[in-house]
Amino acid sequence: MSHRSEPQLLMLHAVRLLGFTDEGAMAQRAGASAEETATFLREAERSGWVQHLELFDLNGWSLTDFGKWENERQLTYERRIADPGNEIAAIYREFLPLNARMLRATTDWQIRPRADDTFASNDHSDADWDAQVLDEVEALGIELAPLVERLTNVLTRFEGILNRYEAALRKAKEGQTEWIDRTDVDSCHLVWFQLHEDLIATLGIDRGTEV
Known part of the structure; x- marks a missing residue:
């Protein structure tokens, strides 16, 4: 049976895949609501996983180095469960x-x-x-x-x-x-x-x- 990723992993991973993203694109990619996405971003920013950039016409979110490490840690843990072969x-x-x-x-x-x-x-x-x-x-x-x-x-x-x-x-x-x-x-x-x-x-x- 196919493994369904945890919502937190999907949202952090969405930032990784999109590179630099606004909340709407991130929510769509992660299959999350606007409220869930906003709550996650606040918590992820406090944890040092993501950073918000607002400069000239840039306004969005990207992973920090720590966030990239955390994303890969979560992916490794998930893969051990979902893909033993x-x-x-x-x-x-x-x-x-x-x-x-x-x-x-x-x-x-x-x-x-x-x-x-x-x-x-x-x-x-x-x-x-x-x-x-x-x-x-x-x-x-x-x-x-x-x-x-x-x-x-x-x-x-x-x-x-x-x-x-x-x-x-x-x-x-x-x-x-x-x-x-x-x-x-x-x-x-x-x-x-x-x-x-x-x-x-x-x-x-x-x-x-x-x-």
Whole structure:
């Protein structure tokens, strides 16, 4: 039976995955009410887990180093209970080759080499080039699906990833190019990045030393 994470873990983990977030986005990601989120943030700030930043147009919450450590401590404890067979680690190893392909696809979406400029920005005027990238992003979603299903069978918090990815891909296919790689919308790349972050956080892996 899939393990359902504790509300406190989900809220702290939401800050980790979102990086810098307001209360509304955090509540939505954690599946919590506005009141629950506000109460948690007050307590987490007193504990030194999160910090509030308000500077110019920035107004939101982020993890402190202590909060990141606490999040990983909670994740490690949860994994011992929910995943005694180390299924998540096995899935992560299968995810890595797909991740390398996603990085290449995102680069191809952003850069369209020309004879006079190897690193020219992709202005999306070459329909054939964009179609090839979209085909690869779609193929990656198909190959990701069974891995997400296995993850969800271990931890319920991985539910919804494919729905988000497919929704972003549909918009990209309709010509809304930002839905492949932008970070200010729930793009394919953002969904993928957050899944990757969730995996390495859950497994206690340092992204900087990742093989």
